[in-house]
Amino acid sequence: xxxxxxxxxxxxxxxxxxxxxxxxxxxxxxxxxxxxxxxxxxxxxxxxxxxxxxxxxxxxxxxxxxxxxxxxxxxxxxxxxxxxxxxxxxxxxxxxxxxxxxxxxxxxx
Numbered sequence: 001x002x003x004x005x006x007x008x009x010x011x012x013x014x015x016x017x018x019x020x021x022x023x024x025x026x027x028x029x030x031x032x033x034x035x036x037x038x039x040x041x042x043x044x045x046x047x048x049x050x051x052x053x054x055x056x057x058x059x060x061x062x063x064x065x066x067x068x069x070x071x072x073x074x075x076x077x078x079x080x081x082x083x084x085x086x087x088x089x090x091x092x093x094x095x096x097x098x099x100x101x102x103x104x105x106x107x108x109x
Contacts, residue, residue, distance in 0.1 A: 049105065050102070050105060053101065060094065061095060067087065068091065071084045071087060071088060
């Protein structure tokens with residue numbers, strides 16, 4: 001072959017997977033084989049959706065970090081309130097939810 005591709009791979013996929021591959025290839029304006037090679041050769045950071053989600057989470061964690069620093073400062077000053085504990089739990093849940101979303105999306109790519 002002139003393009004250097006000499007190995008032919010054949011494998012089975014479910015109907016749902018086949019539809020997903022076909023749809024994604026069409027959306028990317030590629031042949032299925034070209035799309036498949038692109039997916040295999042790139043890592044998660046090359047997926048725009050994953051990059052945007054990670055950026056969103058990083059911003060959220062930075063914001064939460066500032067809030068946690070204020071709570072710690074209040075605690076060190078003896079001004080710690082029970083509502084501060086509730087805030088901390090809420091912040092931790094937000095981070096957990098966001099990370100779960102990233103893991104789910106990585107599993108779908």
